[in-house]
Amino acid sequence: MNLRKFLIVRTWQILITFFIVLTLLFVLFRMAPGDPLSTIADPLMTQEEVEILKAQFGLDQPLHKQYLLYLWNFIRGEFGTSFYYRQPVVQILADRLPKTVLLFTTVTILYALAGISLGKMLAWKRGSLLDTGMSFLGLLTHTFFLPWLALLLIWVFGYQLGWFPLNGIVSPEVWLDPDSGLLLKVLDVLHHMALPMAVLFLTHFGGYTLVMRSTMLETLREDYILTARAKGLPERIIRNRHAAPNASLPVVTSLGLSLAFSINGGALTETIFSWPGLGRELVSSVAQGDYPLAQAAFLLIAAFVLLSNLLVDIIYAYLDPRIRY
Amino acid sequence: MNSGFAFFLALLLGLSMGAAGSASGAAGGLLKVGLMEEPKTLNVFGAKDIWAAKVLLFSYQRLYYRDPEGHELVPWLASEKATWDPQARSVTFRLREAQWDDGTAFTSEDVVFTAELIRRFRIPAYWNNWNFVERVEAPDPRTVRLVLKKPMAILWERTLTSIVVQKKRWKSLSEKAEQLLQEGIRAQEASGKSGEEAYRLALAKPLELLSTHPVSNPESLGPFKLQQWQKGAFIHLSRNDRFFAKGREISGQHVGPFVDGIIFKIYSNTDTAVLALKKGDIDFLWWGIESGYLEDLKGNPNIRMFSALKGGYRYMGFNLRKPPMSDLPFRHAVAMLVDKDFVVQRILHDQGCRLDTLIQPDNVQYCLRNPPVYDRGKDWKERVEKAKSLLKQAGYSWEVEPVGGDFSGQFSVKGEGLKLPNGQPVGQLTLLTPPADYDAQRAQTGNLIQQWMRDFGVPVQWRPMAFAALTKKVESDRDFDMFVSGWGALGQDPDYLRSFFHSKGDVPGGKNSCGYKNPEFDRLADLQAETMDLEKRRQLVMQLQEILMRDLPYIPLYVPMNLEAVRTDKFSGWVEMPGGIGNLWTFLKIRPVKK
Numbered sequence: 001m002n003l004r005k006f007l008i009v010r011t012w013q014i015l016i017t018f019f020i021v022l023t024l025l026f027v028l029f030r031m032a033p034g035d036p037l038s039t040i041a042d043p044l045m046t047q048e049e050v051e052i053l054k055a056q057f058g059l060d061q062p063l064h065k066q067y068l069l070y071l072w073n074f075i076r077g078e079f080g081t082s083f084y085y086r087q088p089v090v091q092i093l094a095d096r097l098p099k100t101v102l103l104f105t106t107v108t109i110l111y112a113l114a115g116i117s118l119g120k121m122l123a124w125k126r127g128s129l130l131d132t133g134m135s136f137l138g139l140l141t142h143t144f145f146l147p148w149l150a151l152l153l154i155w156v157f158g159y160q161l162g163w164f165p166l167n168g169i170v171s172p173e174v175w176l177d178p179d180s181g182l183l184l185k186v187l188d189v190l191h192h193m194a195l196p197m198a199v200l201f202l203t204h205f206g207g208y209t210l211v212m213r214s215t216m217l218e219t220l221r222e223d224y225i226l227t228a229r230a231k232g233l234p235e236r237i238i239r240n241r242h243a244a245p246n247a248s249l250p251v252v253t254s255l256g257l258s259l260a261f262s263i264n265g266g267a268l269t270e271t272i273f274s275w276p277g278l279g280r281e282l283v284s285s286v287a288q289g290d291y292p293l294a295q296a297a298f299l300l301i302a303a304f305v306l307l308s309n310l311l312v313d314i315i316y317a318y319l320d321p322r323i324r325y
Numbered sequence: 326m327n328s329g330f331a332f333f334l335a336l337l338l339g340l341s342m343g344a345a346g347s348a349s350g351a352a353g354g355l356l357k358v359g360l361m362e363e364p365k366t367l368n369v370f371g372a373k374d375i376w377a378a379k380v381l382l383f384s385y386q387r388l389y390y391r392d393p394e395g396h397e398l399v400p401w402l403a404s405e406k407a408t409w410d411p412q413a414r415s416v417t418f419r420l421r422e423a424q425w426d427d428g429t430a431f432t433s434e435d436v437v438f439t440a441e442l443i444r445r446f447r448i449p450a451y452w453n454n455w456n457f458v459e460r461v462e463a464p465d466p467r468t469v470r471l472v473l474k475k476p477m478a479i480l481w482e483r484t485l486t487s488i489v490v491q492k493k494r495w496k497s498l499s500e501k502a503e504q505l506l507q508e509g510i511r512a513q514e515a516s517g518k519s520g521e522e523a524y525r526l527a528l529a530k531p532l533e534l535l536s537t538h539p540v541s542n543p544e545s546l547g548p549f550k551l552q553q554w555q556k557g558a559f560i561h562l563s564r565n566d567r568f569f570a571k572g573r574e575i576s577g578q579h580v581g582p583f584v585d586g587i588i589f590k591i592y593s594n595t596d597t598a599v600l601a602l603k604k605g606d607i608d609f610l611w612w613g614i615e616s617g618y619l620e621d622l623k624g625n626p627n628i629r630m631f632s633a634l635k636g637g638y639r640y641m642g643f644n645l646r647k648p649p650m651s652d653l654p655f656r657h658a659v660a661m662l663v664d665k666d667f668v669v670q671r672i673l674h675d676q677g678c679r680l681d682t683l684i685q686p687d688n689v690q691y692c693l694r695n696p697p698v699y700d701r702g703k704d705w706k707e708r709v710e711k712a713k714s715l716l717k718q719a720g721y722s723w724e725v726e727p728v729g730g731d732f733s734g735q736f737s738v739k740g741e742g743l744k745l746p747n748g749q750p751v752g753q754l755t756l757l758t759p760p761a762d763y764d765a766q767r768a769q770t771g772n773l774i775q776q777w778m779r780d781f782g783v784p785v786q787w788r789p790m791a792f793a794a795l796t797k798k799v800e801s802d803r804d805f806d807m808f809v810s811g812w813g814a815l816g817q818d819p820d821y822l823r824s825f826f827h828s829k830g831d832v833p834g835g836k837n838s839c840g841y842k843n844p845e846f847d848r849l850a851d852l853q854a855e856t857m858d859l860e861k862r863r864q865l866v867m868q869l870q871e872i873l874m875r876d877l878p879y880i881p882l883y884v885p886m887n888l889e890a891v892r893t894d895k896f897s898g899w900v901e902m903p904g905g906i907g908n909l910w911t912f913l914k915i916r917p918v919k920k
Contacts, residue, residue, distance in 0.1 A: 033790070033791060033793065033794030033797060034791055034792075034793025034794045034796065034797050035793055035796060035797045035800075035801060036793070044450075044453060044483075044814075044815070044816065044821060044824070045449060045450055045453060046452075046453045046456075046824075047830075047832070047834050047835050047836070048447075048452075049447070049449040049450065049452055049453055050449070050834060051834075052447055052449055052452075052525070052528055052529075052532065053449045055525075055526070055528070055529045056449075056528075056529045056532045056533055056536070058529075081533070081537055082365075084365045084373065084374065085365045085366055086365070086366045086368060086371035086372075086536050086537045087366065087537065087539070088537075095556055095557070096557075099557060151596055151597075154597060154600065155600065158600070158604075159600045159603070159604055162604070166597050166600055166601050166604065166606060167592060167593075167597045167601070168558055168559075168590065168591065169557060169558050170555060170558045170559070172357075172555070172558070172559040172561065172588045172590065175553075175555060175558075175559075176553070176561055176588075270593070271593045271594050272593075272594055272596075272597065273597075274591055274592050274593045274594070274597065275557075276363070276556065276557020276558065276591070280593060288793075289793055
């Protein structure tokens with residue numbers, strides 16, 4: 001199968017999978033116990049007011065009608081209005097997504113690059129003190145309970161030392177100051193990103209380092225590496241051009257999925273650092289039964305995951321010329 | 326990572342730390358308040374969350390407001406007490422001279438417009454306060470007259486404390502909504518519906534339009550106006566120089582505000598919010614703090630704690646449609662076994678008070694003074710004996726009779742096999758509660774009650790479940806035996822007793838989830854609702870509480886405390902009122918501390 005044919009087949013697969021996800025999301029939310037109005041309606045509302053709200057949200061319609069409307073809206077690119085925000089969900093997602101991407105996608109790229117570089121180096125210097133020390137450290141930080149580490153870093157670097165803000169994405173003091181220019185505001189955001197990035201980096205880089213180290217060690221035992229050495233190629237070339245690209249194939253799969261899932265943020269990290277991203281919104285919309293918002297957020301993640309899988313397949317072909325579709 | 330990249334990162338961090346440092350203090354005269362979430366919307370007709378209510382408190386004002394000393398309603402936007410004319414079923418009041426933040430005069434037209442908007446489109450959460458009003462008139466720009474379909478006592482506490490919006494701001498939107506309503510009615514009529522049904526079905530679209538209309542800068546009649554909302558980060562309110570009460574004496578209070586503005590910062594977890602308070606990043610955390618933080622905060626000389634009862638209560642409800650919950654002696658026996666003092670001490674760590682009636686104790690006007698207290702004057706052993714004798718007299722029996730121990734909750738002989746008066750064993754019962762991550766106190770209370778009832782011989786299983794699922798089971802499906810839940814934000818008007826226990830509310834979705842039916846209660850509840858004389862109404866409400874405490878569809882359990890913390894080194898003058906210091910008066914009275 002050539003690449004074009006492969007892409008056509010995969011696109012169909014993706015569309016079918018997406019439709020299944022679309023339907024499953026509708027069914028799952030309606031099957032979940034509870035009533036979305038139970039957390040909206042206040043105790044002094046009359047039953048008639050609750051009925052009016054139900055009609056306003058379209059919850060008074062039979063399920064099959066709700067489903068058809070849901071599909072029809074999806075086809076028209078409408079995802080509805082959030083029960084709680086009273087805003088189109090597209091607007092809410094458009095507001096949250098860039099903040100999540102800024103933090104989580106940036107840190108995912110950072111820890112993946114650091115993990116790959118470090119794993120490559122450790123495998124090359126296997127058995128050394130650096131290898132033992134860094135492997136242990138990577139394993140240790142990988143097992144840290146994220147909320148504990150986050151609170152610890154906030155307490156030490158935010159509260160005790162006062163080097164970093166405790167939470168949030170910007171400081172009102174900077175943003176309300178008319179003398180603050182763009183650079184100051186950008187630096188303020190970076191300042192706020194430091195602690196959550198440190199937490200995410202520390203808890204994730206070890207995984208990439210260890211995977212890369214292990215696959216690199218296997219690759220270094222391959223015959224073609226011996227051949228390269230026999231040819232008298234420099235060590236740097238053997239490591240970076242011959243061994244590392246092959247060894248990084250499993251890491252690329254992992255990175256592709258990590259990048260896709262990075263858009264859902266991390267509810268725990270976002271909650272602890274009051275980061276106004278998608279992860280926290282996702283959890284609260286599910287808990288509150290805000291169907292339109294939760295459905296749209298999950299659909300967005302599903303779309304990203306499916307597309308990134310496709311992208312990983314394509315990148316595979318470039319990284320490993322033996323792979324043909 | 327090469328050293329150049331590391332250096333670049335370090336440089337950025339160093340610069341950003343310097344940047345934050347150089348800008349700190351730029352917002353010197355501002356009060357910084359911590360919220361746990363950001364408002365979902367600032368559209369007053371769409372907002373359903375408490376965070377929006379907190380921010381909108383400073384913009385939309387009410388005709389009457391509770392004063393901080395006597396906690397009585399005093400004229401706020403109104404300039405005098407409302408006059409009730411029983412013959413004409415009308416209430417008339419005058420308005421103060423005031424201006425909206427854009428300089429437009431506030432007139433009776435604004436009040437009439439607000440009332441008509443709510444009534445015409447039956448706006449949920451507001452309409453219940455206005456649905457008994459026949460018409461609203463503005464005889465002159467300073468006078469408002471409400472003519473009622475029938476007398477309704479909630480007029481005083483709820484209708485006259487409703488918010489007022491600006492006609493100028495909302496008029497064009499209301500016209501669009503009216504257009505949608507007319508189109509909707511025509512469409513419904515075309516499909517065979519008519520009259521009230523067609524009108525009701527046509528409301529969805531205009532309501533959607535009104536509640537989803539984006540409001541980025543709500544109009545303000547209040548002490549502050551919105552300056553900037555940096556989504557996900559902070560909200561900045563600045564002082565409204567056109568605020569009608571500034572510098573005046575109202576109800577003996579000299580009214581501010583005396584601060585330049587308010588910054589609301591968003592903290593989505595209590596740990597970080599408490600650290601922010603200790604560090605001085607915020608001056609007031611507008612959220613109840615758990616008692617676990619108390620010791621830590623008490624040790625800080627710059628922090629002061631305030632405690633007040635929360636505006637609601639926790640209770641245990643019975644499904645009166647099923648035996649044995651339908652038997653009054655059974656409910657009395659359970660009430661004997663529930664040790665509220667133990668719950669308050671051990672679960673609430675004394676941060677709350679026991680409750681023996683169904684109106685909060687800080688509602689001094691309507692709370693029943695001497696309700697029947699089932700455990701009064703009896704030790705645990707005697708209470709177990711009393712519970713036992715109540716059930717025996719009703720014909721219940723045990724395979725093994727329980728015997729109370731020396732300590733609360735202890736049984737020297739655990740009961741087994743409770744049988745109904747007809748000799749059938751009592752089947753497995755369930756006691757529903759919200760889960761511990763939603764409300765640990767309610768969940769633990771449910772667990773304790775389960776233990777006491779089990780040891781008494783009642784086969785009961787405690788079942789924590791997601792709050793929304795619990796609400797559905799109890800309020801919609803009526804599929805439950807007993808539950809521990811709570812009401813919040815009930816307000817001062819006691820008419821909620823009618824909603825919760827009137828037999829008309831025993832329909833799916835109705836508030837009478839217990840299925841309580843008592844014609845005498847219904848009669849008195851209807852009567853109090855229409856009694857405009859406050860003293861007469863008070864007497865009726867007392868009778869309602871006596872009936873409820875005799876029939877026990879609910880066992881009232883406790884009212885938790887609302888613990889709030891402020892920094893004392895920057896601002897002073899916090900005003901304590903029922904519900905806590907997070908009230909409008911606090912923000913009208915606090916001043917920067919002179920150093």
